[in-house]
Amino acid sequence: MKKIYFLFMLLVGLSATAQDGWVYTAFNPTLSTASNYRIAKDYATDDLYVAYNAGGGTYSIKRINASTGAVVGSFTIPANFTSPPSTMLVQSDGKLVVYGSFISYNGDSTYKRIIRFNTNGSIDTTFNQSGSTFQSNIFTCKTMVENGSKLVLGGTSNSGNILYQINKSNGSMDTTFNSNASSITELTGNPSINAIKVYGGNIIIGGHFNVYGTGGFPTPGTICKLNSSGTLVSGFFLNGYGGTVTDLDVQQSTGKIVFCGTNAITNATTVVQLNSNGNVDTTFTSPSITGSSSFINPTAGTIQIQQNTGKVLFAGEFTTVNGVSRNDIARVTTTGAIDLTFDPGAGSNVNVIEILLDSSNNLYVRGPFTSFGPYTRSQLVKISTSVMGRPALGVDVPEISNSKISVFPNPSQGIFNLQMDGYEGETFELTVYNTLGQTIIEKTLTGENNYQIDLTGQNTGNYFVKLANNNTVINKIIVKK
Known part of the structure; x- marks a missing residue:
């Protein structure tokens, strides 16, 4: 007692x-020194999948332990990707879906653009239906989520859709959804889908576009809420923001949406919170972010909500938030005020590309950095965001x-x-x-x-x-x- x-x-x-923001020193994976990491979280075990440069023009994927970063030997695949995976997703059943620009895997051209691995690293041969379509449309996947029996993929394309839904059972195309999601356009450049989240069975997308679907529906603010069939949810309309959304997240208890991006009028980096109907949440004041403009780049803007507190973590390349020194990563409260209880110190020595919370609210930080604070860390570091963690x-x-x-x-x-x-x-x-x-x-x-x-x-x-x-x-x- x-x-x-x-x-x-x-x-x-x-x-x-x-105070939070300190580095877990025991977590120190050393897979590669080249800046080609991609990460995906297995929330059932809290382990990470990491795609990395294996040398000799090849890329591989390892499963690493969440506490130490050590390689978990039960998942093994050969270094047979000839181009780096761009997106990875761990399904609820533990299988790993990988998307990239590869046109074959291990010399087998059956596997184009997309492949799924079983939990031991063997190829799931039941999943191989959509790669040819992705290849012919030159689709580059930037984000992928699971929604019940479906997988939703968003990105960019030279000649086709930028938003797809496929059947999780075998990877075949969901033609009804893809028809509704066709003709996403943008007046100022190529359209893109940069972020997707699921809330209550609906699909929330954000990116760089101003018209969604064949009906030519204008969507100021480049965020839409869709039904599972790919049609727009009535009553959701973002008003008062226009620009590019680089990343978004959803508060699962309230349906509020928070996103980071670039304001089209001021070209300023911004973090905005919306109510569940798409209206700007006036109780949240967008923080003032200064420093490097690289944060506005869609590959360098990332955001996560701590679901237990509603606090917002965001990262990229910047030096101050609301006048307080914060190097590349910061946390704000539910009102948008800088959270002084989270201080990562010197932070990254380059910039941050991606942040990912685990089930204990520990934060994995990915980027091309070689150090984080006083610690030597190559591209991946784990930091605390919760005293209880x-x-x-x-x-x-x-x-x-x-x-x-x-x-x-x-x-x-x-x-x-x-x-x-x-x-x-x-x-x-x-x-x-x-x-x-x-x-x-x-x-x-x-x-x-x-x-x-x-x-x-x-x-x-x-x-x-x-x-x-x-x-x-x-x-x-x-x-x-």
């Missing part, structure tokens, strides 16, 4: 004082006593001895955090089983020790008196 009470009071205190906090903290790991004396006036029996020859990453989630010590432990943790220069109080490698994660609580 004492331990449960202690952890409960600890969590209450952290919820009130801790921090390592070594909550019910997952193991007992202090452990037959293999011991820390003594504990409490101590500053010097703690760490003994790791049974782990001789193994390498561990040691991280020590204070109760604000700040990293106090970070080092690599190699080969030995006795180490020393020196907190003599730190304040008295509780500290959290995390030991992690590809096979093990161990958490300890130590007390400096």
Whole structure:
């Protein structure tokens, strides 16, 4: 009971004082140094699929562990994509759908543009009906979602539709939907669908277009809400915004839509929130975003809603939000005010292309960066957006006593001895955090089983020790008196 009470009071205190945006140091995938990552989340396991440059003009996909970034060996495919996948989606049944500009896979031209893999990496041969249409229309997929028994794909094309729906069972075209979604046009350049989300069975699309469908219906603001058949939902009309939508998300409890993009009149980068009927939500003030203009590029604007709080995360290439320094990634509250409890520090050293929340509200950040804050990270990093998602906090903290790991004396006036029996020859990453989630010590432990943790220069109080490698994660609580 004492331990449960202690952890409960600890969590209450952290919820009130801790700051989010720090890097999970144990997560450090090292698949490639080339900037060709694509990511997809398996929400059943929280593992990630990562497409990467395998060298020699080939590309491959690995499944990586959500905690460490280590490759999960149960999913294996050869490095036989001759061009990088542009979009990936993990279906609810765990199968992985991959779209790209490839016209064959592993030398087999049966698989053009789109392919589906089983959970072990083998090709799902039942899914192979739509690739020829995508190839002939030179369709480039930028976004893909699952909607019941269908998959919806959006992107750009030189000579055909930019929005498709296919049957999930075998990949065949849904001809009724595709007919309704034809003739999407734009007055100022080529049209594109940059983002798709599903809400209540309806399909919400955003991009760069001003006419949807054969009826020539004008759609100011380039966001539409569609029925599952591809027809427009009556009563939804975005008024008061025109431009390009680079990404969008939907608050599942309210139906509110938040998007990032470029205002057509001012050419300014913007984040806007809509009510479920498409009207601009006047309770949300669009934040002022300054810095690099690269954020307006459709490949460098990404946004996510934290469903449990309604707070909005967005990223790209910028330096300030509402006058507060934020390098490439920021969070605002439900009113659009900068959220000072989320601070990623120096952030990316280049820019951010994609952000993706997992089921615990941890945030995966993808981009061409080589460092994030003080840490060397190649293109992919995991950061905290929720105090309850921090390592070594909550019910997952193991007992202090452990037959293999011991820390003594504990409490101590500053010097703690760490003994790791049974782990001789193994390498561990040691991280020590204070109760604000700040990293106090970070080092690599190699080969030995006795180490020393020196907190003599730190304040008295509780500290959290995390030991992690590809096979093990161990958490300890130590007390400096």
